[in-house]
Structure formats: C-alpha cells, structure tokens
Amino acid sequence: MPNDRTTRSRRALRLALGTAMCLAISFGLGWAIPMVAPVLGLFVLASMNRPVPLKAGVGLALVLLLTTGSGLLLIPFLRYYWLGGVMLTGLLLFLAFRYGLGGGNNLVSTFLAAGLTMISAAGTADFTLAVTVIGALVKGLLLAVAVLALVHSVFPDPPGTAPPPVAPRPPASEAAWMALRATLVVLPAYLLALSDPAGYMPIIMKAVGLGRQSCTTARGAARELIGSTLLGGLLAILLWSALSLFVHLWMFFLWTLLCVMLAGRRLYGLRPTRHPPSFWLNALVTMVILLGQSVEDSAAGKDVYTAFAVRLGLFLAVTLYACLMLRLLDDRGRVSPRVT
Numbered sequence: 001m002p003n004d005r006t007t008r009s010r011r012a013l014r015l016a017l018g019t020a021m022c023l024a025i026s027f028g029l030g031w032a033i034p035m036v037a038p039v040l041g042l043f044v045l046a047s048m049n050r051p052v053p054l055k056a057g058v059g060l061a062l063v064l065l066l067t068t069g070s071g072l073l074l075i076p077f078l079r080y081y082w083l084g085g086v087m088l089t090g091l092l093l094f095l096a097f098r099y100g101l102g103g104g105n106n107l108v109s110t111f112l113a114a115g116l117t118m119i120s121a122a123g124t125a126d127f128t129l130a131v132t133v134i135g136a137l138v139k140g141l142l143l144a145v146a147v148l149a150l151v152h153s154v155f156p157d158p159p160g161t162a163p164p165p166v167a168p169r170p171p172a173s174e175a176a177w178m179a180l181r182a183t184l185v186v187l188p189a190y191l192l193a194l195s196d197p198a199g200y201m202p203i204i205m206k207a208v209g210l211g212r213q214s215c216t217t218a219r220g221a222a223r224e225l226i227g228s229t230l231l232g233g234l235l236a237i238l239l240w241s242a243l244s245l246f247v248h249l250w251m252f253f254l255w256t257l258l259c260v261m262l263a264g265r266r267l268y269g270l271r272p273t274r275h276p277p278s279f280w281l282n283a284l285v286t287m288v289i290l291l292g293q294s295v296e297d298s299a300a301g302k303d304v305y306t307a308f309a310v311r312l313g314l315f316l317a318v319t320l321y322a323c324l325m326l327r328l329l330d331d332r333g334r335v336s337p338r339v340t
Contacts, residue, residue, distance in 0.1 A: 005270065007157055011049060012264035014151040018045045020257035021147050023288070026140065027295065028249050032132045035292030037140035038256075039205060039285055044144040046267070046281050047107055051152040057145040063108060064141050068115025068134050075123035075130065078194070085120075090187055092116050097211065098179035103169050106212075111137065114208045117186060118201060121193040129197060181329040182211035185322040192314075202289050206315050209285045210322045213278050225326070228279045229319045232286025233312045235259055239291050240308075252295070260284060286315065 022041035026034035052060065070092075077085030093113055100109025115137060123130035170178060189207035193200035210225060239255050265271045267280035290311060297304045 008268040008270055010155040010157060012261060012268045012270060013155045014148075015042070015045045015264040015267070016257050016261035017154070018144075018147045018151045019260045019284070019288070020253050021150075022140070022143055023256050023292070024249060024253040025143060025147075027252065027292075031136065031139060033136040033201065034296070035202070035289055036136045036205075037143050038288045038292065039209075040137070040140040041144040041147060042260075042281065042284055042288065043107060043110060044141070044148055045151070046277075048148060049157065051149040052145050057142070057149075060107075060145065061138055061142050064111050064115070065134070065138050067108065067112040068119055068137050070112075071115045071117070071119030072123060072130060072134075074116070074120040075127070078120060078124050086187075086191065089116060089120060089190065090183055093183045093186055093211075094179050097182040098175060100212075101170060101175040101178055102172075110208065110212050111141070113182075113186065113211065114205065117190045117193070117204050117208065121190060121197040121204065122201070124194055125197045133201075177329055178214075181325050182214050184325045184329070185211040185214050185318075188321055189318050200314075202293050202311060203314055203318060205289055206286065207318050207322075209282060210319060213282050214322055214326055224275065224279050225282070225319050225322055226316075227275070228282040229286050229315055232283040233290060233315065235263075235283065235287040236290035236294070236308075239287065240294055240304075256288075256291075259287065290315070 019038050019041050023034075023038040026037035031037065074085055074089055074092075077088055079085075093116060096109050096112040096116065099112075100106045115134075118133050118137075119130045122133045169175075186204075186207045189200070189203045193204050213225065213228075239259055242255050243252060263280045263284050266273050266275070267277045267284075269277075290308065293311060294304050294308050297307045
C-alpha cells in the first residue's frame with residue numbers, strides 16, 4: 001500500500017503547480033479575462049485525481065462549449081422580455097445545480113451555471129463580449145486539462161493508490177432544496193451584473209463558487225463561507241504587497257505557487273485544521289479572482305486600491321446574502337418533511 005501522506009503531498013504539489021501555470025500562461029499570453037483559466041484550473045485540479053485522456057478532454061471542452069453556448073439563447077429573452085428571461089435563467093440554474101447533486105458531473109454543473117449567467121449577462125450589453133466569455137471559458141478549460149496531464153506526469157500518484165471515495169448522493173427532496181438554495185445565492189449577483197456585465201463579471205464568478213459551495217447540509221456552512229471569503233481577501237492583499245516588491249510575471253507565478261501550496265497542504269489534510277477542504281478551495285478561488293482583477297486594473301491604469309475595496313465589499317455582501325439563504329432554506333428544508 002502506498003503511503004497516504006506521500007499521495008496527499010503530491011496532490012498538493014499538483015494543485016499548486018497547476019494553478020500557478022494556468023495563471024502564468026493566461027496572463028502571459030494576454031488572454032481575455034485571464035483569471036478564468038486559474039479559477040477553472042483550481043476546480044479541475046481539486047476535483048480530478050487522474051489525468052484526463054485526450055479524447056475525453058476534447059469531449060469535455062465540446063460539452064462546455066455547448067452548455068455555455070446555451071447562455072446565448074437567453075439573450076433575446078433578457079433584452080425584450082426581461083422578467084421572463086430572468087425567471088428562465090433561474091429555472092435553468094436550478095436544473096444545473098440539481099443535475100450535479102443528482103449524481104451528474106459536478107464540473108459540468110459548475111460550468112453550465114457559470115455559462116448561463118456570465119454569457120447571458122455579457123450578451124445583454126454586447127454580443128461580442130458574450131463570445132469573448134465563451135472563448136475564455138473554453139480556452140481556460142483546455143488549458144486546465146492540459147496542465148492536469150502535465151503535473152500528473154511530474155508528480156504522479158504512487159502505484160496502487162486507490163481512487164478517492166465517491167461522495168454520497170443526497171436524497172431527492174433534500175437535493176431539490178440544496179439546488180434551490182444555490183440558485184437563490186447566484187441570482188442577486190446575476191441581477192447586479194446585468195447593469196454592468198464587464199464590471200461585475202468577477203461577482204458572478206464568486207457567486208457561482210458560493211452556490212457550488214452552498215450545496216452542503218453542514219450547519220457551519222455560513223461561517224465557512226464568510227471565513228473563506230475573508231481569508232481569500234487577506235491572501236490577495238498579501239500577494240499583491242509581495243508582488244509590488246518586484247513586478248514580473250515569474251514572480252506572479254512563484255508567489256501564487258507558494259500561496260496555493262501552503263493552502264493546499266491544509267486542503268489535503270497535511271496540516272490538519274478544523275476547516276473542511278471546501279473552505280480552502282473557496283479561499284483560493286476568492287484570492288485568484290481578486291488578485292487577477294487587481295492586476296488587470298493596474299495594467300489598465302485604474303485605481304487598484306479603490307477598485308479592490310469595492311470588489312471585496314461586494315464579495316462580502318454576496319457572501320452574507322448566501323449565508324442568509326443557507327440559514328433560511330436549511331431550516332425550511334428540515335421542517336417541511338415533518339409537516340408532510
């Protein structure tokens with residue numbers, strides 16, 4: 001039997017190296033919305049402990065292209081029948097989260113939720129922007145899959161490593177409440193983004209991550225959401241301060257590598273904490289979004305510190321709202337079955 005600690009150490013190294021590579025490549029090549037690639041890389045690397053075969057990777061990219069492209073179909077409804085378009089988006093979000101909770105592929109569920117919201121919101125302002133978002137998502141996923149294969153070749157699991165246990169599937173009635181809860185977490189950020197899609201795109205990404213994380217019945221989930229968001233903001237501030245000492249793409253890569261490695265040790269239980277893995281993953285996602293957007297603001301000549309403060313405040317507002325939904329619907333979901 002392989003050493004369990006060795007296996008978890010290699011997975012933490014793969015997470016750190018893969019995320020840093022996705023970030024360096026997307027920013028180095030000047031991709032549109034470059035922070036999408038490392039965010040998708042975090043989800044892919046944390047969710048998959050096996051490299052994806054080439055055929056399966058291309059198939060996953062095609063699935064993403066089709067699912068995210070469905071957001072384009074919502075644009076006419078949102079432009080000419082606003083209320084009906086929002087209600088239809090909410091229904092499709094519910095079905096996307098319900099698909100993941102019902103035993104479907106969680107990555108596809110997350111990509112579908114992101115595509116429905118980001119692309120349809122972008123399309124209400126400019127169809128070209130919607131196409132740009134689709135390109136960013138597809139390129140980000142292809143890069144994440146390629147990096148996943150590369151880091152597995154560098155840090156493979158020891159021979160004989162057992163696959164991770166499959167998470168238990170919640171009962172149908174409970175899964176419906178959890179999907180509704182996740183949908184209500186995402187919708188306010190989506191409505192906000194409809195007023196300025198380009199400016200509020202990071203808020204949608206954060207809300208989709210919160211919706212994904214809220215698909216849990218843990219009573220401490222509200223504290224977990226707030227704590228991980230605050231930690232992600234603190235990590236972004238620390239990395240921005242460190243990066244300002246010597247501004248270079250390689251330093252961006254190295255600081256991200258170090259930060260994700262330290263958090264990854266806790267995510268995989270090498271440094272045991274009282275927080276679950278989802279806490280550390282959400283903190284890293286928050287850090288990447290905030291830090292990546294600050295780098296883009298700096299390159300565009302904007303006031304980085306004001307924009308960061310506003311964005312972090314919005315992140316916390318969305319998180320507090322998510323906590324409210326967790327509290328209200330979790331209590332409701334526990335009471336309803338007894339009444340019936």
